[in-house]
Amino acid sequence: MNIGTFAFKNGQLIGSIATLTVDLARLGLRPVESDNEKAPAFEIMALNVARKWVQVGALWEATSNSTGEVFYQGSLDDPSLPEKMAIMVFGDDEDGYRVVWNRPAPMRQNMDGSRQTRRRQRDDNFGEGNATEDGRIAQGEEDHVPAF
Numbered sequence: 001m002n003i004g005t006f007a008f009k010n011g012q013l014i015g016s017i018a019t020l021t022v023d024l025a026r027l028g029l030r031p032v033e034s035d036n037e038k039a040p041a042f043e044i045m046a047l048n049v050a051r052k053w054v055q056v057g058a059l060w061e062a063t064s065n066s067t068g069e070v071f072y073q074g075s076l077d078d079p080s081l082p083e084k085m086a087i088m089v090f091g092d093d094e095d096g097y098r099v100v101w102n103r104p105a106p107m108r109q110n111m112d113g114s115r116q117t118r119r120r121q122r123d124d125n126f127g128e129g130n131a132t133e134d135g136r137i138a139q140g141e142e143d144h145v146p147a148f
Helices: none
Strands: 002-009 012-018 023-031 042-047 053-063 070-076 085-092 096-100
Touching: 002 023, 002 085, 012 096, 023 053, 042 070, 053 085
Parallel strands: none
Antiparallel strands: 002 012, 002 096, 012 023, 023 042, 042 053, 053 070, 070 085, 085 096
16 A cells, blocks of 8 residues: 655655554655665654654665565654554655555464464365265264364
8 A cells, every 4th residue: 555655855855654543744764874784775754743853764675576676665663653664665766756555464373472383284175074984974072172
C-alpha cells in the first residue's frame, strides 16, 4: 500500500506519509555519510510541532532478488506511535520516490514462547484418516488429544 512520497526540493529529499491515524506532513531524508557498511543510507527526519527536525527512523539500501531493483527499507518509530512502522521506498531521483507499507505477517508461537515450526505434509495431502484399509471406521483412542 502506498502511504507517501518523497521528491527533490531545493536539493533535498522532502516528502510526507499519511495513513488513517498517522499524518507526517513534513519529512526529510538526510543522507548518512559513513564508512561503516552497516550504516543506513538515510536518516528519516520529521518536523515536529516546535518546528525542529527530529530523527524518526532510518533507511538501508537493498536490492530486489527478482528484478535487481535498488530500493530502501527501514522503519519509523516514535513514542507517539503505537508500534514501529516498517516501510520501503521505491523510485529514483528524477521521478521521485513512493513510500510503501505492508502489514507484517504475524509470528506464530507455541505456548512456551518458542517459534512454531511447520509440520511435514503427508504425501497424500489428506492427513491421517479414521478408516481402516477395508473401509470400516477405526476405533481410535478417544482420550488422545492431537498435537497442534
